[in-house]
Amino acid sequence: MTKAHSPTVELASQLVSRASVTPEDAGCQPLLAERLEALGFDSYWLPVGDVSNLLCLRGAKGPLLLFLGHTDVVPAGDSDKWRSAPFDPQIRDGKLYGRGSADMKGSIAAFISACERLLEGGEGLPGNLRIGVLLTSDEEGPAVDGVRAVAKTLCDLTGPIDWCLVGEPSSEQSLGDSIRVGRRGSLSGEITIEGKQGHVAYPDLADNPLHRLAPVLHTLAETHWDDGTEDFPPTTLQITGIDTDTDERNVIPGRARARFNLRFSPALDADGIRQRIEALLADHAEQAEITWIHSADPFSAPAGPLREAVMAAVEEINGQTPRPNTAGGTSDGRFIAPLGAEVVELGPVNASIHQVDEHVATKDLDDLSAIYQAIITRLAQHSPEPS
Numbered sequence: 130m131t132k133a134h135s136p137t138v139e140l141a142s143q144l145v146s147r148a149s150v151t152p153e154d155a156g157c158q159p160l161l162a163e164r165l166e167a168l169g170f171d172s173y174w175l176p177v178g179d180v181s182n183l184l185c186l187r188g189a190k191g192p193l194l195l196f197l198g199h200t201d202v203v204p205a206g207d208s209d210k211w212r213s214a215p216f217d218p219q220i221r222d223g224k225l226y227g228r229g230s231a232d233m234k235g236s237i238a239a240f241i242s243a244c245e246r247l248l249e250g251g252e253g254l255p256g257n258l259r260i261g262v263l264l265t266s267d268e269e270g271p272a273v274d275g276v277r278a279v280a281k282t283l284c285d286l287t288g289p290i291d292w293c294l295v296g297e298p299s300s301e302q303s304l305g306d307s308i309r310v311g312r313r314g315s316l317s318g319e320i321t322i323e324g325k326q327g328h329v330a331y332p333d334l335a336d337n338p339l340h341r342l343a344p345v346l347h348t349l350a351e352t353h354w355d356d357g358t359e360d361f362p363p364t365t366l367q368i369t370g371i372d373t374d375t376d377e378r379n380v381i382p383g384r385a386r387a388r389f390n391l392r393f394s395p396a397l398d399a400d401g402i403r404q405r406i407e408a409l410l411a412d413h414a415e416q417a418e419i420t421w422i423h424s425a426d427p428f429s430a431p432a433g434p435l436r437e438a439v440m441a442a443v444e445e446i447n448g449q450t451p452r453p454n455t456a457g458g459t460s461d462g463r464f465i466a467p468l469g470a471e472v473v474e475l476g477p478v479n480a481s482i483h484q485v486d487e488h489v490a491t492k493d494l495d496d497l498s499a500i501y502q503a504i505i506t507r508l509a510q511h512s513p514e515p516s
């Protein structure tokens with residue numbers, strides 16, 4: 130880089146240069162621990178298998194604001210398609226390019242630099258707020274050995290978690306236009322129907338499993354699952370794959386398989402969905418099997434002090450009122466919400482995440498850091514002074 134950039138952009142660039150494809154952390158967390166320890170945070174290393182998990186905590190008393198983030202990134206894909214190498218951070222036209230710049234190394238850097246401005250050699254925070262930072266290197270992957278695994282023991286270290294601010298890229302068109310106050314549940318299924326293979330010219334001697342699968346898929350695609358709830362859009366189902374055990378023009382396959390995924394609102398639960406689909410399948414095919422992966426239940430946080438602070442901070446820094454919503458994929462917030470925390474997600478624009486040439490505007494990183502700082506200050510003012 131030729132000219133000096135803000136501490137937020139510098140730190141985001143340092144993180145992008147560490148190729149931390151899940152479950153690798155590639156040295157991101159040690160760098161962040163060092164920065165936080167200099168501010169008086171204590172570090173707790175919570176590795177599980179190949180996954181690095183780090184909790185940094187500051188303060189002994191008062192309500193806790195926990196910032197939740199992940200240092201891992203999805204693979205770069207075809208590196209040749211990138212204008213600059215995916216793990217070589219480059220700034221062009223006011224944007225920082227590199228894998229993880231938007232999802233979500235930029236927001237981690239923004240939170241750390243906000244803490245540095247507030248805590249470095251200054252008067253400290255008003256009030257009595259404790260601050261925690263929880264980082265994992267397994268959010269983009271199976272998400273089993275990350276926050277899900279440490280959530281069980283987390284409260285032993287932190288005590289009750291009052292507020293959880295997740296740095297996932299929640300913004301759509303411009304920074305802060307959208308914040309997440311919950312997420313839909315996720316349920317995947319795979320249907321296998323056995324038939325009898327044969328020559329297409331002799332269908333009487335065969336049993337075509339695709340002909341049984343097709344009406345099932347048609348019904349799945351046409352079903353109106355629910356109307357959603359006040360906070361959640363209606364449940365949706367997408368068919369994600371169909372295949373058979375043959376690939377010939379003149380052979381009736383012996384087996385057919387289809388995969389699908391539902392993103393569901395709290396109007397439904399995973400068991401109810403499973404029962405509906407299993408009953409539908411039983412109507413169409415005797416020799417059918419279905420396997421399920423239930424990766425997330427829906428969660429939502431009622432409006433509370435964190436949402437209030439986030440809304441006010443965004444308005445203060447960039448003058449727009451965020452739209453609270455529950456769209457998007459799942460996030461690790463789902464493991465913290467059941468612990469009783471109010472969970473809100475606020476991060477940069479998500480338009481380029483997981484794509485070739487992932488990027489984030491450097492101005493957005495600096496504004497995000499100012500917004501995080503305003504959130505911390507507001508919550509600290511909300512927390513009673515030690516008596």
Ligand SMILES: [Zn+2]
Nearest residue numbers: 232233297298
């Ligand atoms: Zn992410």
